[in-house]
Amino acid sequence: xxxxxxxxxxxxxxxxxxxxxxxxxxxxxxxxxxxxxxxxxxxxxxxxxxxxxxxxxxxxxxxxxxxxxxxxxxxxxxxxxxxxxxxxxxxxxxxxxxxxxxxxxxxxxxxxxxxxxxxxxxxxxxxxxxxxxxxxxxxxxxxxxxxxxxxxxxxxxxxxxxxxxxxxxxxxxxxxxxxxxxxxxxxxxxxxxxxxxxxxxxxxxxxxxxxxxxxxxxxxxxxxxxxxxxxxxxxxxxxxxxxxxxxxxxxxxxxxxxxxxxxxxxxxxxxxxxxxxxxxxxxxxxxxxxxxxxxxxxxxxxxxxxxxxxxxxxxxxxxxxxxxxxxxxxxxxxxxxxxxxxxxxxxxxxxxxxxxxxxxxxxxxxxxxxxxxxxxxxxxxxxxxxxxxxxxxxxxxxxxxxxxxx
Amino acid sequence: xxxxxxxxxxxxxxxxxxxxxxxxxxxxxxxxxxxxxxxxxxxxxxxxxxxxxxxxxxxxxxxxxxxxxxxxxxxxxxxxxxxxxxxxxxxxxxxxxxxxxxxxxxxxxxxxxxxxxxxxxxxxxxxxxxxxxxxxxxxxxxxxxxxxxxxxxxxxxxxxxxxxxxxxxxxxxxxxxxxxxxxxxxxxxxxxxxxxxxxxxxxxxxxxxxxxxxxxxxxxxxxxxxxxxxxxxxxxxxxxxxxxxxxxxxxxxxxxxxxxxxxxxxxxxxxxxxxxxxxxxxxxxxxxxxxxxxxxxxxxxxxxxxxxxxxxxxxxxxxxxxxxxxxxxxxxxxxxxxxxxxxxxxxxxxxxxxxxxxxxxxxxxxxxxxxxxxxxxxxxxxxxxxxxxxxxxxxxxxxxxxxxxx
Ligand SMILES: NC(=O)NCCC(=O)O
Ligand SMILES: NC(=O)NCCC(=O)O
Numbered sequence: 001x002x003x004x005x006x007x008x009x010x011x012x013x014x015x016x017x018x019x020x021x022x023x024x025x026x027x028x029x030x031x032x033x034x035x036x037x038x039x040x041x042x043x044x045x046x047x048x049x050x051x052x053x054x055x056x057x058x059x060x061x062x063x064x065x066x067x068x069x070x071x072x073x074x075x076x077x078x079x080x081x082x083x084x085x086x087x088x089x090x091x092x093x094x095x096x097x098x099x100x101x102x103x104x105x106x107x108x109x110x111x112x113x114x115x116x117x118x119x120x121x122x123x124x125x126x127x128x129x130x131x132x133x134x135x136x137x138x139x140x141x142x143x144x145x146x147x148x149x150x151x152x153x154x155x156x157x158x159x160x161x162x163x164x165x166x167x168x169x170x171x172x173x174x175x176x177x178x179x180x181x182x183x184x185x186x187x188x189x190x191x192x193x194x195x196x197x198x199x200x201x202x203x204x205x206x207x208x209x210x211x212x213x214x215x216x217x218x219x220x221x222x223x224x225x226x227x228x229x230x231x232x233x234x235x236x237x238x239x240x241x242x243x244x245x246x247x248x249x250x251x252x253x254x255x256x257x258x259x260x261x262x263x264x265x266x267x268x269x270x271x272x273x274x275x276x277x278x279x280x281x282x283x284x285x286x287x288x289x290x291x292x293x294x295x296x297x298x299x300x301x302x303x304x305x306x307x308x309x310x311x312x313x314x315x316x317x318x319x320x321x322x323x324x325x326x327x328x329x330x331x332x333x334x335x336x337x338x339x340x341x342x343x344x345x346x347x348x349x350x351x352x353x354x355x356x357x358x359x360x361x362x363x364x365x366x367x368x369x370x371x372x373x374x375x376x377x378x379x380x381x382x383x384x385x386x387x388x389x390x391x392x393x394x395x396x397x398x399x400x401x402x403x404x405x406x
Numbered sequence: 407x408x409x410x411x412x413x414x415x416x417x418x419x420x421x422x423x424x425x426x427x428x429x430x431x432x433x434x435x436x437x438x439x440x441x442x443x444x445x446x447x448x449x450x451x452x453x454x455x456x457x458x459x460x461x462x463x464x465x466x467x468x469x470x471x472x473x474x475x476x477x478x479x480x481x482x483x484x485x486x487x488x489x490x491x492x493x494x495x496x497x498x499x500x501x502x503x504x505x506x507x508x509x510x511x512x513x514x515x516x517x518x519x520x521x522x523x524x525x526x527x528x529x530x531x532x533x534x535x536x537x538x539x540x541x542x543x544x545x546x547x548x549x550x551x552x553x554x555x556x557x558x559x560x561x562x563x564x565x566x567x568x569x570x571x572x573x574x575x576x577x578x579x580x581x582x583x584x585x586x587x588x589x590x591x592x593x594x595x596x597x598x599x600x601x602x603x604x605x606x607x608x609x610x611x612x613x614x615x616x617x618x619x620x621x622x623x624x625x626x627x628x629x630x631x632x633x634x635x636x637x638x639x640x641x642x643x644x645x646x647x648x649x650x651x652x653x654x655x656x657x658x659x660x661x662x663x664x665x666x667x668x669x670x671x672x673x674x675x676x677x678x679x680x681x682x683x684x685x686x687x688x689x690x691x692x693x694x695x696x697x698x699x700x701x702x703x704x705x706x707x708x709x710x711x712x713x714x715x716x717x718x719x720x721x722x723x724x725x726x727x728x729x730x731x732x733x734x735x736x737x738x739x740x741x742x743x744x745x746x747x748x749x750x751x752x753x754x755x756x757x758x759x760x761x762x763x764x765x766x767x768x769x770x771x772x773x774x775x776x777x778x779x780x781x782x783x784x785x786x787x788x789x790x791x792x793x794x795x796x797x798x799x800x801x802x803x804x805x806x807x808x809x810x811x812x
Contacts, residue, residue, distance in 0.1 A: 190631030225596030242645030
């Protein structure tokens, strides 16, 4: 199987790029740190004898030829960008495990019928440039390349300019590599596997994601002299929306989650009623109809707040992805590998968005999850036991080996 | 009386210093804009023949000698710093009207028994350095000079360093000038006078002010994968606190107001549950016991949130001033002047903090209010009709004239 020590050495070395004082990684898409992470990955791909291709959205593909060069490749991969408070495994793990599969093949001088491709997709996290999963979305034809290149960052930069600046505006056409199958290995980023003492998650579906930015415009005024009933307090409205979506999620139950992760008030002063609030809402559900209900209830609540608070509220969709069903045959291959290796396993849903959900639009796709300690992710404390990381890579190896020769 | 055109010319000219594109003024304490505003004021004081003294906290005093030089002076004044989204009148008006009173005396070569002093107190707004009303508070002995000089700004600067940098670290001892009486002319900054069609407010008391900074520490985690019941969401807690204080104010009624004007989340990202929230709470009431009740309820709610949300919450007092009763005799002098001039008037409460509340600790003090259009203040749209501004200055003149010769 995959050598745990070699896998961990790669993960450790790569996590040093953009390492934070808290023990995590900050390698936001298309920053200098992302460039450094990409450079290391590309060097490693070359060291393994892979042919490196970069497409016009900056996705990196390391290609190991097959005996039938015209056969569709088997592809694995994930992303190497992180959130600002990222951990060491989210994304990175799947890409570097893919390299270890290549090493395994190389060490055995193993020839395969199909080419094998390890992919690192641009801007999976969507921190600086919306939407998330951008590289795989463009690859799958779900977003036009020009629109993606024209995306403006939270810091005002244009994505195409940043891509050129860091030297990753490649010339391969987006979507040129259509895989025979896509399998993504990833940490769970949630608490389920650890809580149940299970090592391998065979991911059968993935939640729908609805991201909105809400801008509330009220009227700034003096916090001391303005009676409560005469206020048009954008800060209060932002708070009320955050409380509303929390209660909505509790009321819906099931897979429904709702998060207000970002709030910015203007002028953001202690004794001034806020004139403007900008906040984000992240709603997710495995069921499209229920997710639509949640969006509808939120929209109704915003109209109601406009009336009761005398403010104007604008909501803008930042990203919207329907729930995804993964390929049943691939999910079974994941289960079969775990079973054959004597590893505990279960079918599960992904709460997070992943590149595999975009690849599922153009090819059979599935995912393999390994446990996340205490379910923590997007946090420097993100952790997975190295034995689990190695087992996940072994399952990836098994599944890939079978697919490469079919 | 006071010449409306001359008063308005001064206000217009001074409002150009730190003018914003929205038509307001941004002259935050001890910034370069504050320095420019001070320089102009000092020049105008000199032009009027006043002796200018600067004390060690940067308060500016323009002194017109009396015939009895050892008699306590009559003092008027206010402040010339503004909030970031300030208007043209808040503070400024009272200082510049004081200069117009001097001009009136000078033009008549009027000798007075007592000296007359026009004061501009440092950092009344408390935007950058806490607490607010700092210059008058230090002057009144309510805050030690050294503590005030060591105050650290929201941007990290030390107050004493900034004062020296802008050239206003004076050498007069703080509190050296103890007035016979202090009368502050100010815009209402609230809706009462306009709503009732009254021109002059005789301010009889001033609300107690409680300012707190609350820091909530939760745990950052993935917005998609973390079930609602496993979250320690600092952003939700901040929102819940804002909604709680709003409901508390509504429930208390009367003069109670409550505002969460500032919220900062960390990491402030759409798909990351916030690990930390910093927010401010501004509570005010005319009744000290009720204000204490409100503070107590908030403290209880914070303890409850700690338990239900699994977060830690720390609250720190940024400023705390008890309600103030102004001097009954001075309030009557304000009413008498308005009456004699045929101006409508009413007794009222100040919802905002003012330098007069600090001066009331060491001398008889009172305030004169004029209407604020739609009650709007701390906002570029802050407006008072120039006729009302002139009438307020006339009332100030009447009250000061009486006091100067007693
Ligand atoms: N896996 C992951 O963190 N993706 C980012 C998009 C999301 O928030 O789900
Ligand atoms: N008058 C005024 O705006 N003072 C600032 C302190 C306060 O918030 O009341």
